Amino acid sequence: MKDSMDILVISEQTDDKSPTRLTLELLGLGRRLAAENNGRVGAVVLGEGADIASRELAERGADLVYFLDNPALSRYNPEVWATLLESLLRRNPASLMLAGHTSLGQDLLPRLAFSLGAGLVTDCVEIRWDGSFLFTKPVYGGNAVAGIKVLTPLALATVRARVGEALPPSSPGGELIPIDQDPPQETRLTVKDRHYLEAGECPLEEARVVVSGGRGMGGEEGFEVLRELARLLGGAVGASRPPVDAGWVPSTCQVGITGKVVAPALYVAVAISGSSQHLSGMGDSGKIVAINKDPEAYIFKVSDYGVVGDWREVLPAFLSKLRELASA
Amino acid sequence: MGLHIVVLAKMVPDPEGPPSSFEVRSEEKRVAVRGLPPVINPFDENALEAAIRIKERAGGSITLLSLGRNLSRAVILKAVAAGADASVLVEEDSLDQALLDSRSTAVLLAAALRTLEPFDLVLCGRQASDTNAGVVGLGVAQLLGLPAVTLAQKVEVADGRVMVERVLSDGYEVVECPLPALVTVSGEVGDLRYPSLQAIRAAKELPQRIVRLQDLEISLPIEAWVETVSLAPPRRERSCRMVEADTPAEAGERLAQLLWEDKVV
Numbered sequence A: 001m002k003d004s005m006d007i008l009v010i011s012e013q014t015d016d017k018s019p020t021r022l023t024l025e026l027l028g029l030g031r032r033l034a035a036e037n038n039g040r041v042g043a044v045v046l047g048e049g050a051d052i053a054s055r056e057l058a059e060r061g062a063d064l065v066y067f068l069d070n071p072a073l074s075r076y077n078p079e080v081w082a083t084l085l086e087s088l089l090r091r092n093p094a095s096l097m098l099a100g101h102t103s104l105g106q107d108l109l110p111r112l113a114f115s116l117g118a119g120l121v122t123d124c125v126e127i128r129w130d131g132s133f134l135f136t137k138p139v140y141g142g143n144a145v146a147g148i149k150v151l152t153p154l155a156l157a158t159v160r161a162r163v164g165e166a167l168p169p170s171s172p173g174g175e176l177i178p179i180d181q182d183p184p185q186e187t188r189l190t191v192k193d194r195h196y197l198e199a200g201e202c203p204l205e206e207a208r209v210v211v212s213g214g215r216g217m218g219g220e221e222g223f224e225v226l227r228e229l230a231r232l233l234g235g236a237v238g239a240s241r242p243p244v245d246a247g248w249v250p251s252t253c254q255v256g257i258t259g260k261v262v263a264p265a266l267y268v269a270v271a272i273s274g275s276s277q278h279l280s281g282m283g284d285s286g287k288i289v290a291i292n293k294d295p296e297a298y299i300f301k302v303s304d305y306g307v308v309g310d311w312r313e314v315l316p317a318f319l320s321k322l323r324e325l326a327s328a
Numbered sequence B: 001m002g003l004h005i006v007v008l009a010k011m012v013p014d015p016e017g018p019p020s021s022f023e024v025r026s027e028e029k030r031v032a033v034r035g036l037p038p039v040i041n042p043f044d045e046n047a048l049e050a051a052i053r054i055k056e057r058a059g060g061s062i063t064l065l066s067l068g069r070n071l072s073r074a075v076i077l078k079a080v081a082a083g084a085d086a087s088v089l090v091e092e093d094s095l096d097q098a099l100l101d102s103r104s105t106a107v108l109l110a111a112a113l114r115t116l117e118p119f120d121l122v123l124c125g126r127q128a129s130d131t132n133a134g135v136v137g138l139g140v141a142q143l144l145g146l147p148a149v150t151l152a153q154k155v156e157v158a159d160g161r162v163m164v165e166r167v168l169s170d171g172y173e174v175v176e177c178p179l180p181a182l183v184t185v186s187g188e189v190g191d192l193r194y195p196s197l198q199a200i201r202a203a204k205e206l207p208q209r210i211v212r213l214q215d216l217e218i219s220l221p222i223e224a225w226v227e228t229v230s231l232a233p234p235r236r237e238r239s240c241r242m243v244e245a246d247t248p249a250e251a252g253e254r255l256a257q258l259l260w261e262d263k264v265v
């Protein structure tokens, strides 16, 4: 076997040190692409306790897992990560490197692109192989979808949630390879305190049902009603951007091209007009329900069910009927 | 003497325009924009606002740097009037944004920035609303050897260092680095202030420099690293079942009934 491999996935870990769901999805995607071009797929895990995630990734589709377990890597430092990955890639050339389109991926991959001289496509919603990689991504705020080819030998991509599919565990797992390099001590960036915002009852990305409100909710009180509905449906509360800007809900609730990308089985959009930036974050939902007082609102064109009316009148009746049906 | 801050500001078709004003011409691989005025990319406006706040506290000057073809003087003027001190336009017919990739744009902007030295801080948007890329800022930093911090919701400068609150999916972290540095700015920073009419009038007198490609130390052509091979309209329209009823409350009830019957809930 040659000691180069074709596809490399950058792992991100949750606080309990296991790989994030998106990482597993990327590995599934990498696996599929690798199979189509007779390549191998590897993962890179940097972090304190990196061996934990590494073992899981080795069982979830990675032929090889490079890992570096070091207390200096407990927090993402862009320059440290970039240095380690750059030298790993120089020693083990790959043709494609994938990262999640997360605050880490968005920060790290452009750095690597320019230090390695590699073409990068960010925010991919699809990657295909037809003799070369074809990357698909939204442009113009979601008003168009571009197909992009990378012209350099190494291609880099950040990928959204739910583009790939996580693979079930299988054995025997891939090979674990410790990275034989110390994290660089010299870095110009100091990463200091980390602050968490209230996460809400249920994380948006995982929810089967998302109930989102827009500018037309008029204030925080409106979101109380949405919370009630979300509880009833066992879902999470999201929002378009104006409620976040107005401070009615934390910014972690924002759905859209610069917020979270969700694809729940059911998405309820209340008092949301349906801008392309918002649609870009929820357009792949299973069923979409829109409640809006403007019959001309664009959101109705992209929904499966629509009610024209003021949410103040529609929602209470909707809620009590749902309760009645559920208890019957 | 204060700080010299450069803000990278890209001109884009108003991203808040209705979907119908973005016509996707697949054969030409280009989006034709109808009836939408150009604006400064919203995140670049946030970057300018962050720059103005820093200047208010620490003193100094702000230069607005924009690259493209046929840049609207009115749009530049309004942005400058909000609180910048000068503008530099890298302008040439060949600089069609739809044809430049992130790499080429970064190379050109880095070369233009070299003509503006010395500067302490470069602020740019986290991403442009047309490319939706978020690549150019970090590219410029890498080409100029500057430390860079991305996704700022707050930017402060003190003692030769920049402190950034960096947006994360579940909160934020604080990142610091020495100046000169580059920071990419997110919407959480806040909207750009409106200039007064008086400020707009005064801004007409502020220095504006037009830079041509031949003024820049770059070797042409710049090699692109990616190529757009297709462009299509998004597939998003669905056939919507409108719930009819005499009152909104009744419609709400019927919606519940319908979703229940269709096993959606």
Ligand SMILES: Cc1cc2nc3c(=O)[nH]c(=O)nc-3n(C[C@H](O)[C@H](O)[C@H](O)COP(=O)(O)OP(=O)(O)OC[C@H]3O[C@@H](n4cnc5c(N)ncnc54)[C@H](O)[C@@H]3O)c2cc1C
Residues within 6 Å of the ligand: A213, A214, A215, A216, A217, A239, A240, A241, A242, A243, A254, A255, A256, A257, A258, A259, A260, A270, A271, A272, A273, A274, A275, A276, A277, A278, A281, A291, A292, A293, A294, A297, A309, A310, A311, A312, B015, B016, B042, B043, B129
């Ligand atoms: C670079 C950039 C990035 C962006 N990123 C995002 C993003 O990630 N996510 C996002 O959502 N937006 C984003 N936006 C903003 C986006 O362009 C729109 O401005 C925003 O999505 C509109 O939100 P809205 O639908 O809640 O508000 P509006 O467009 O103002 O619509 C409000 C709707 O509520 C209805 N309404 C009002 N009152 C009631 C009532 N009582 N009952 C029922 N209906 C009512 C109205 O009929 C209207 O349709 C971005 C914009 C830019 C420029």
Ligand SMILES: Nc1ncnc2c1ncn2[C@@H]1O[C@H](COP(=O)(O)O)[C@@H](O)[C@H]1O
Residues within 6 Å of the ligand: B008, B009, B010, B011, B041, B043, B044, B065, B066, B067, B068, B097, B102, B105, B109, B123, B124, B125, B126, B127, B128, B129, B131, B132, B133, B134, B135, B136, B137
């Ligand atoms: N033509 C341009 N002129 C000035 N600044 C630009 C230009 N293109 C990109 N930028 C800056 O780089 C940022 C990121 O752009 P992008 O990588 O295309 O998303 C933008 O928000 C701008 O601040």
